[in-house]
Amino acid sequence: MNFLQARSNMVAQQVRPWHVINDNVLTAMLQIPRENFVPLAFHHVAYSDTDIPLSEGHTMLPPKVVGRALQALELTGVEKVLEVGTGTGYVTACLTKLAGSVVSIEIQPTLLAQAQMNLDALNCRNLTLLQGDAVFGWEDEAPFDAIFVTGSYPLGVPEQICAQLKTPGRLFAFTGLAPTMRAVLIERFGKNDYTTNTLFETVVPALIHAPQPKAFQF
Numbered sequence: 001m002n003f004l005q006a007r008s009n010m011v012a013q014q015v016r017p018w019h020v021i022n023d024n025v026l027t028a029m030l031q032i033p034r035e036n037f038v039p040l041a042f043h044h045v046a047y048s049d050t051d052i053p054l055s056e057g058h059t060m061l062p063p064k065v066v067g068r069a070l071q072a073l074e075l076t077g078v079e080k081v082l083e084v085g086t087g088t089g090y091v092t093a094c095l096t097k098l099a100g101s102v103v104s105i106e107i108q109p110t111l112l113a114q115a116q117m118n119l120d121a122l123n124c125r126n127l128t129l130l131q132g133d134a135v136f137g138w139e140d141e142a143p144f145d146a147i148f149v150t151g152s153y154p155l156g157v158p159e160q161i162c163a164q165l166k167t168p169g170r171l172f173a174f175t176g177l178a179p180t181m182r183a184v185l186i187e188r189f190g191k192n193d194y195t196t197n198t199l200f201e202t203v204v205p206a207l208i209h210a211p212q213p214k215a216f217q218f
Contacts, residue, residue: 003035006047010034010063014049020067024075028097029067037090037118056108058087059205061150065183066091069148069172072185072199075099079145082164084134085207089115091150096124103141105134107208135209137161149173151207152181158211162186162194174204177213 011030020026035046038060042052052060061069069091075081075098086092086106092115095102104127106112112131119127132138135158137147142164149157152174165171165188176182183199206212 001044003033003046007034010047011067014062014064015067018064018068020064020071022071022074024077024098025067025070025094028070028094029063031097032090032093032122034063034090036121037088037093039088054087055110055114057205058085058108058111058151060087060090061204065202066094068199069183070094070098072172073098073146073148073170075146080141080143082134082138082141082144082147083150084137084147084161085150086115086129087111087150089118091148092127092129093119093122093124095148096122096127099126099146101126101128103128103130103138103144105130105132105138107131107133133209135161135207137164139164143169145169147171147173149207150204151210152176152204153210154206154213155211157184157186162188167191174202178203 011026035043038046038052049062078100081095081099081102083092083104086104092104137160143166145166154177156175157173167188169188171186174181174183181203183202185197187195
């Protein structure tokens with residue numbers, strides 16, 4: 001399989017048609033070898049418009065979703081970014097191309113080890129990888145110019161993580177319950193001044209330990 005051609009087709013046929021026009025985002029996605037972050041059994045669909053299963057019940061976001069999210073954060077190369085949920089490191093690698101520094105937190109040690117190897121191979125120098133539960137953010141490294149949450153919050157984005165944004169700052173996350181989940185962009189303009197905009201609908205697995213609705217009882 002010609003991965004270089006597949007990568008070019010991904011950007012031209014999936015990412016661009018989904019209204020991703022930011023040249024820096026498109027260039028980053030053209031440069032990062034997505035196949036290196038995909039389990040071997042799924043190499044043949046590394047550039048397909050689909051979720052890709054990972055270990056521990058996680059998934060890789062489809063390329064067009066990654067592109068829209070990265071564009072929404074409007075990174076200029078100087079920002080400090082928090083990523084909640086490293087996975088195997090694909091989004092992380094894209095962020096290192098677009099931001100000044102990236103702090104990425106993964107709760108599962110097996111995934112973190114995979115991501116570390118994948119990202120070391122790309123010689124990412126502006127990156128801090130840590131194991132932990134960042135469902136409510138990561139106070140030790142806050143504040144952040146931007147936050148990218150790769151899993152979903154069934155009950156909405158917690159105030160604790162929003163408060164770790166700088167002013168101004170931007171947070172991308174997924175909220176709600178299947179089948180009507182939303183990708184949202186939260187912008188912070190002041191201490192208690194936030195706006196939330198829905199970007200598109202999708203379905204993404206919830207973050208481990210994300211608050212859940214109470215189970216119905218008869």
